[in-house]
Amino acid sequence: xxxxxxxxxxxxxxxxxxxxxxxxxxxxxxxxxxxxxxxxxxxxxxxxxxxxxxxxxxxxxxxxxxxxxxxxxxxxxxxxxxxxxxxxxxxxxxxxxxxxxxxxxxxxxxxxxxxxxxxxxxxxxxxxxxxxxxxxxxxxxxxxxxxxxxxxxxxxxxxxxxxxxxxxxxxxxxxxxxxxxxxxxxxxxxxxxxxxxxxxxxxxxxxxxxxxxxxxxxxx
Numbered sequence: 572x573x574x575x576x577x578x579x580x581x582x583x584x585x586x587x588x589x590x591x592x593x594x595x596x597x598x599x600x601x602x603x604x605x606x607x608x609x610x611x612x613x614x615x616x617x618x619x620x621x622x623x624x625x626x627x628x629x630x631x632x633x634x635x636x637x638x639x640x641x642x643x644x645x646x647x648x649x650x651x652x653x654x655x656x657x658x659x660x661x662x663x664x665x666x667x668x669x670x671x672x673x674x675x676x677x678x679x680x681x682x683x684x685x686x687x688x689x690x691x692x693x694x695x696x697x698x699x700x701x702x703x704x705x706x707x708x709x710x711x712x713x714x715x716x717x718x719x720x721x722x723x724x725x726x727x728x729x730x731x732x733x734x735x736x737x738x739x740x741x742x743x744x745x746x747x748x749x750x751x752x753x754x755x756x757x758x759x760x761x762x763x764x765x766x767x768x769x770x771x772x773x774x775x776x777x778x779x780x781x782x783x784x785x786x787x788x789x790x791x
Contacts (some may be wrong), residue, residue, distance in 0.1 A: 572766060585710040587615040587688050594700045597617050597689040604639065604690070612642035615689050618711055620642045620682030621684040625790055626656070626663060627712065630727040631763060632687035632696055639690035643672040649766040649779040654683075657764075657780055661787045680790070686731040701731055709735040718756055720786050725763035732758070747774070759786055 592598050602725040605613045616633040631648070633639040637648030645651035647670050658664035658681060666676035687704045688698045695705075712718065712735060723729040729745040736753050743751040743758060761782045762774040767777070 575738040580775045585707060585714055586617045587707060591615050593691065593703050594689065597687075597691060597700060600692050600784065601689055604635070608640070611640045613639060613640070616642060616685065617688075618682055620678040620715050621680075622682065623679050624678065624682045624715065624786070625717050625718055625784060626681045626722070627718055627720070628722045628724065629732050630685045630724045631681070631707065631722065631727050632685050632694065633690045634694065635690050638685075641670075641672050644685060646670060646672055648673050649769075650764045653764045653769065653776060653779060657776075657783050659678060660780065661783045663787075674756055675761045682711075682715065685732060686706065686728045695779060696727070701727060705735050706730050708732065713738070716721070717753060721753075721791055722759045722782060724761055728763075729758075729760055747778065748785075750785070756790060 572635055578628070587593065590598075604611065630645060633644070634648045634650065637651060637787060638644050638646055639645040642685060645654045647661045651668070651670060653672055654757060655668035655676065659668065661696060662679060663681040664676055664678050666674065670678050686708055688707055688708070691697075691700065713739055719734060723732055726745045730740060733743050738753055743753070744759055747760055747762045749760040759782055762768050763778055764774060
């Protein structure tokens with residue numbers, strides 16, 4: 572069985588600074604958003620949930636009017652509606668999701684993060700931005716001692732996480748509902764729960780729930 576180590580990739584922090592300059596295009600877009608919507612969060616969005624959790628969910632990046640506005644992953648847009656309803660259904664969250672960070676909802680044995688922590692123009696980060704931000708994803712994984720399952724929402728989240736774990740992509744190709752082994756961590760692939768994917772039928776709510784049903788069964 573492969574042994575996974577991300578300790579050597581661990582940066583000083585698991586999260587970027589509020590004014591992180593590492594990706595100039597994203598920093599410029601962030602500055603423009605702050606000028607247009609000064610009441611929004613408009614900063615790198617930190618992971619949500621306990622580092623002691625056994626389950627980590629990795630998305631693509633904050634949505635412009637979702638997490639970039641509210642400051643909590645998957646909060647304030649359609650993707651969050653489907654994700655949090657599913658987490659509540661399978662016991663990975665408690666409370667009521669009301670699409671705002673002060674709604675009192677809490678995660679149970681679960682943490683949510685993104686491959687890219689800043690909102691990208693048109694929700695499309697560049698490869699160099701994905702690569703630059705990966706050190707924060709690697710650090711997030713490295714600081715979760717009880718981690719046993721990672722749900723990867725979409726190809727970019729999958730590929731960046733596979734690289735963060737030091738795996739060869741050929742050994743763990745992205746396919747919806749696929750399950751891969753990475754040492755004592757199991758990777759679960761899902762199409763991203765975006766409005767586009769659900770509206771076009773690429774991902775149905777049942778397909779999405781089935782992924783988390785498998786995670787719940789495996790974690791017990």
